[in-house]
Structure formats: structure tokens, C-alpha cells
Amino acid sequence: MSIVLWEDPLVPSVLSAALVAVLALAAAVGRPLLGVGIAAVQVVFTLGGVRPAPVPAARSGAWLALMVSIGASAWMVFADPNGRWPVAVLLGPAFVAAIAIQLGRQDGRRAMTMSLTMTVAACALAVLPVAWLALRATEGGVHAVWLGLLGVGVVGLADALPIPVVARRFLAILLAGGVAAGLMLVAGGVAAAVPKVGGVVVASFAALSAVIAVAAVDRVAAEAGDGTVSVLTPLRVSLPVVVAAPVSYVLGRVLLG
Secondary structure, eight states: OOOOEESOTHHHHHHHHHHHHHHHHHHHHOHHHHHHHHHHHHHIIIIIIITTSSSTTHHHHHHHHHHHHHHHHHHHHHTOTTOOHHHHHHHHHHHHHHHHHHHTOOSOOTTHHHHHHHHHHHHHHHHTTHHHHHHHTSTTHHHHHHHHHHHHHHHHHHTTSSSOHHHHHHHHHHHHHHHHHHHHHHOHHHHHHSOHHHHHHHHHHHHHHHHHHHHHHHHHHHHTTOOSSOEEHHHHHHHHHHHHHHHHHHHHHHHHO
16 A cells, blocks of 8 residues: 555545544444444554555554554443543553564564554554544533534644645634534534533644644655645544544543533
């Protein structure tokens, strides 16, 4: 699988917004369907973003991250929707497996530290989206999930605006908070389920997390030799959802109850 870089930022922005819309719809239907959507994010992140990385053992590391993350999602959906045991239980053995992958290499184990670091980081990041499932399982959690995804989606769409990068990403954070505030005013169900200030905070900080993720992907693209505003598409689409998940979960539990 090759790394695909897009010179037109509209393509990954539309794909990112579409993914967020699908996840929001899945969250409305129920936690099992949201689990399917989260599994799709994990597949895109691991096999699309991690697997083609120019790092030794990237392929085996991506498959390990995928198995760990899918296992955590299934556990969260069917066994322990309110707990955080899947992350603790699965990441420990994943670290041991990551070391075993390095020991089993037959290529002289070049760049072993880089390869091990990437594998462990991929496993940890791939597990993070299960926080959306944990948030969905709380009382009024569907509204909190919507607000967090709102912030991610706004960043995805705003990143295609033909204005300077810093300006459009700062604007995205402001827009996320503003749209969340407007949603509180016009949507009685959301306003009844979550505090107004809390909803704005969740959407804004989810947007901030997504901005950080997109900036990190842009950095990866630049180091890959791309001198334009191109992005690494699978990571550009999936990483904002991945990074915003724990932020939305923590703020949702603290601020929304």
C-alpha cells in the first residue's frame, strides 16, 4: 500500500467530515453500530496510516495495533461498556508482542528503536477511539458524542478554506464553540441533556484536539518530502477522530455528568 498525498485539501476535508457524519449517525442508532464505525476508523488508521510507513516492521506493527484496537472496541461494546479495563488489559500484552516482533525480525534489526516506538505508539493510539464508546454508554452520552464529533467535523471542513493555515484552524475552534452554542439554543433535546457551557467546552476542545492532530499529519507529510499543503490522507481522515476521543470522554464525564 502506497502513501497517497493530496495537493487539494478539499478531498481529505470532505472525507473527514463524511466520516464524522457517519459516526454521529451511528451513535444515534446505538452503541453496537457506533462500535462498527469506530472499528472502521481503527482500520483506516492502522492499515491506511501506519502500515505504509517507511519504518521497519511497520506492516506487522499495524496488524498488531489493529487486532488490539478491534479487541478493545468489541470488549467495550459487548462486555464492559462503562469501564476502561480493555485498554489496561490489552495494551500490556501488546507491548510484549511488539518486542517479540522486533526479536523475530530477519533484516538485521535496523532502526529497532524507531520500529518499536512506532509499533507501541500505533497500538496506544488505535485504542483511543474506544473512548467514544465509553462516552456513548453514559447517561446522555449520545449528546456528548455529537458535540465532540461536531468539533472534529468543523475542523475538517474549515481546513479546506483558502485562507492561511493558522487563521483557518483558529477560526475552526471558534466556529466549533459557536455552532455548539447555537445548537444548544435551537435543539431542545440537547439543551435539556447537557449544560450549555459544558457543551461548548466539549466541542471547542475536541476541535482543538483535531487541529493538533491535523498539524501533526501536515508535519509528517512535510518530512515525507511533500512541499505543498498536501496531507497524508488516511491519517488526515482518522487521526482527528482518534485524538479527540479521550478529550471528549474526559470533558464529557466531568462537565456533562
